[in-house]
């Protein structure tokens with residue numbers, strides 16, 4: 001049995017790959033990582049080989065192929081119920097799913113104007129064109145922390161819904177952008193959440209991988 005295999009893109013660039021990777025690492029779900037570098041002449045063929053959408057991330061569980069970051073997170077939540085990857089409280093869970101889906105399908109201005117460069121600090125910093133996306137993100141972080149950060153059923157923690165959940169993983173690339181394009185001044189609850197996320201051992205590990213990729217290109 002091969003176990004879980006997660007195909008990902010470059011750690012410096014692939015924001016979609018970061019989400020399930022971080023979730024699995026943080027939750028202690030074992031997997032084999034396979035990186036497909038996205039800027040190589042062979043990338044297109046390699047992607048087509050492993051994923052029906054020709055995109056990463058893509059998870060293999062023996063014969064089963066699960067592609068798309070959000071679908072992978074949902075699959076993991078079902079496969080590992082003991083990991084409580086969604087909040088236990090029903091209202092918190094519905095809200096966590098709503099903000100995760102909103103992230104997955106929206107914020108296109110932010111994605112376009114602030115593409116993820118995980119390990120490059122001091123990127124050109126202008127919020128022009130993404131003011132609305134940033135305001136909405138701050139609203140999400142503040143209201144999740146205020147309304148659900150301390151709901152006892154979800155377990156304690158500095159994350160959006162108390163203990164770490166899929167919602168935190170879905171917003172992890174935003175944390176990187178807030179650091180590398182900023183630092184952006186955030187209100188206290190959003191800033192505390194950003195700092196808790198940025199200092200996670202799994203985020204640090206991803207960052208080391210991103211730095212190594214950059215060093216390799218020099």
Ligand SMILES: N[C@@H](CCC(=O)N[C@@H](CS)C(=O)NCC(=O)O)C(=O)O
Pocket residue numbers: 009013014015016017038044047054055056057067068069070
């Ligand atoms: N909606 C997809 C997006 C996946 C995606 O766009 N992945 C990028 C890397 S971050 C990719 O595979 N790009 C390869 C290409 O476009 O050739 C998801 O959530 O997984």
